[in-house]
Amino acid sequence: MTARPLAIRGGLVAFPTDGVVRAADLLVIDGRIADIAAPGTPFPEDAAAMDAADRLVMPGLINAHTHSHLAIAKGVSRSWTLELHLHNGPWTGGGQAFADRHLLAQASAAEMLLKGCTACYDLVLEMPAPTPEGLYATAAGYADAGMRAVVAPMMADRTFWQAIPGLMAAIPESLRPAVEAIRLAGADAALEACARMLEDWPHDRTLVRPALAPTIPHHCSDVFWTGCRALADRHGVGLHAHLAESKIQGLVGIARYGESLTAHLDRLGILGPDFTAAHGIWLDADDIALLARRGASVAHNPSSNFRLGSGIAQVPAMRAAGLNVGIGSDACSCSDHQNLFETMRLASYLSRTASFDPDDWLTPQDVFAMATTGSAKALGIADIAGDIEVGLAADLVFLDLGSVNFTPLNDPLYQMVFAEEGRSVRRVMVGGRVVVEDGALTTIDYPALRGRLNDRAREIFAANGPRRQELAALEPFVKHFCVGLAEGRFALERETA
Incomplete structure (x- = not known):
C-alpha cells in the first residue's frame, strides 16, 4: 500500500x-x-x-568517512600520532564478535542520526580477514536504525609493522614476537571473502550497499590492489582508501615505489570516479590534479587530522582543481565524535590557516555543500540523497x-x-x-543500547588487556622510529624490486 x-x-x-x-x-x-x-x-x-x-x-548530512568498529573506543586514544594509533589498533578495535558488529553500527547510527547525519561511508575492520557474516551484521545495524550506509571491509595483506620499511628492525628482537604474532589472512582469503559478500549481499542497496576498502596503499600488495579493482568493477561497487594521511605515508611511497602513493595507484589502474581517498593531507599539486582528472573524491576529516597531528589538508586547492571533496568524522578513537556540524565548522576554520586572503577561505556555503552533495558523490549515492531536489529521497x-x-x-x-x-x-x-x-x-532503544555498549566495552577491553600491555612495551620504539622519520632525523632507503 x-x-x-x-x-x-x-x-x-x-x-x-x-x-x-x-x-x-x-x-x-x-x-x-x-x-x-x-x-x-x-x-x-x-x-x-x-x-x-x-x-x-x-538535507541530512552525509559522513564520508567513519569506522563503526571503533565506536567502542571513545576517549581511549592518548597523545598518538596516526602511526601510534595504528600500532594500538589491535586492542582498541579488536576482539569483537559478530553480534558486536550490529551493536557498534547501531551505536554509530544513533550518534549520527541524533546529530543530523543520515548516511555514512563505514570502513569496518575484521581480523585476520573480512567475513560476509560480519559485514552483513554491520549493514543490518544501519538498516535496522533506518540510516543509509555504504559498508566496506577495511583490509590489507601487510600489517602496520610490515608496511613501513625498517620499522620491525627498530623494535628490539626480544619484543618482536608480540607483533609477529599478529597476522593477516592474505590477499587470496580476503578477496574470496569479499567476492562471496558482494555476490550474496542481502540488504536493499538503496539503503545499505557494499564497497571495498583496501586500507592504505603500502599496506596492500599490488596484487591485492588489482584484485580489489577487478572485484569492484565486476560488482559495480566503490573503492575507499586512506591516502597520504601522514608524512610517513608519503615517505614510504617514495621509498617503496619511487613515486607518490597516488601516482602508484593510478599506475595500477585504481583511480576513477568510484574511488574515494580519505584525508589526502600530504597530496602534492600533481596528486591533486591526477585525482581530479580521474573524477575521484576526497573525504576530508579535519577533526582526526588535528587530533592525530597529521597536518592540514589543502582543501581549497583541491576544490580549485575541480576535485570533489566530502566531509567525514573519522573514527571515535581518533576524533571522539561523529558530529558533522563540528567537522563543517572546523573545515571552514582550518582553511584560514593557509591564506591571509579571506577570498581563499572555505565559506559556510562551501562546507555545507561538501557535507551534503560532496559526500553524497563520494558515497556514490548522489542520485539518491545529498540535496533537496525533486526526485531525491526525503x-x-x-x-x-x-x-x-x-x-x-x-x-x-x-x-x-x-x-x-x-x-x-x-x-x-x-x-x-x-x-x-x-x-x-524512534528506531533504536537508546537506554538498552547504552547498557549493552558499556557492558561490551568493559568486557572487550578487559579481554584485550594482555595485548594492550604487549603493545605498550613496544610503543616507545615505534614512536622513536616514526617521529624520527617525520622529523627527518633519518631516512628510508629506496627499495628495489
Whole structure:
C-alpha cells in the first residue's frame, strides 16, 4: 500500500547546491521529494500535514568517512600520532564478535542520526580477514536504525609493522614476537571473502550497499590492489582508501615505489570516479590534479587530522582543481565524535590557516555543500540523497530555530555552520520515515543500547588487556622510529624490486 503524500509546510529550507535558505513547502510522495513550492501552494488534498514552522529544514548530512568498529573506543586514544594509533589498533578495535558488529553500527547510527547525519561511508575492520557474516551484521545495524550506509571491509595483506620499511628492525628482537604474532589472512582469503559478500549481499542497496576498502596503499600488495579493482568493477561497487594521511605515508611511497602513493595507484589502474581517498593531507599539486582528472573524491576529516597531528589538508586547492571533496568524522578513537556540524565548522576554520586572503577561505556555503552533495558523490549515492531536489529521497533534518544557536536569527546558514553542534536537531527523516522525533530516536532503544555498549566495552577491553600491555612495551620504539622519520632525523632507503 502506498503511503499518503506528506506536505511539509512553514519552514525555512536550506539548499546546498545554491547555498541559500528560503521559505518553501515540500511535498513528499513514497519517500521522495515530489515538489518544492512557494509557501501556501496547494498540494494534494489527501496529503498529511507536517508543521515546520520555526524550523530550518536541511538535507541530512552525509559522513564520508567513519569506522563503526571503533565506536567502542571513545576517549581511549592518548597523545598518538596516526602511526601510534595504528600500532594500538589491535586492542582498541579488536576482539569483537559478530553480534558486536550490529551493536557498534547501531551505536554509530544513533550518534549520527541524533546529530543530523543520515548516511555514512563505514570502513569496518575484521581480523585476520573480512567475513560476509560480519559485514552483513554491520549493514543490518544501519538498516535496522533506518540510516543509509555504504559498508566496506577495511583490509590489507601487510600489517602496520610490515608496511613501513625498517620499522620491525627498530623494535628490539626480544619484543618482536608480540607483533609477529599478529597476522593477516592474505590477499587470496580476503578477496574470496569479499567476492562471496558482494555476490550474496542481502540488504536493499538503496539503503545499505557494499564497497571495498583496501586500507592504505603500502599496506596492500599490488596484487591485492588489482584484485580489489577487478572485484569492484565486476560488482559495480566503490573503492575507499586512506591516502597520504601522514608524512610517513608519503615517505614510504617514495621509498617503496619511487613515486607518490597516488601516482602508484593510478599506475595500477585504481583511480576513477568510484574511488574515494580519505584525508589526502600530504597530496602534492600533481596528486591533486591526477585525482581530479580521474573524477575521484576526497573525504576530508579535519577533526582526526588535528587530533592525530597529521597536518592540514589543502582543501581549497583541491576544490580549485575541480576535485570533489566530502566531509567525514573519522573514527571515535581518533576524533571522539561523529558530529558533522563540528567537522563543517572546523573545515571552514582550518582553511584560514593557509591564506591571509579571506577570498581563499572555505565559506559556510562551501562546507555545507561538501557535507551534503560532496559526500553524497563520494558515497556514490548522489542520485539518491545529498540535496533537496525533486526526485531525491526525503532525507531531511529539522533544526529548531528557537534554540540558543539561532537566537537572534541573523543568517540561518552561517549560524548552522558556525554555531550549531547538534543540540537543535528535533526531527530527522530518512526516505520520508521519521527516525528521530523531538530529539529522540524512534528506531533504536537508546537506554538498552547504552547498557549493552558499556557492558561490551568493559568486557572487550578487559579481554584485550594482555595485548594492550604487549603493545605498550613496544610503543616507545615505534614512536622513536616514526617521529624520527617525520622529523627527518633519518631516512628510508629506496627499495628495489
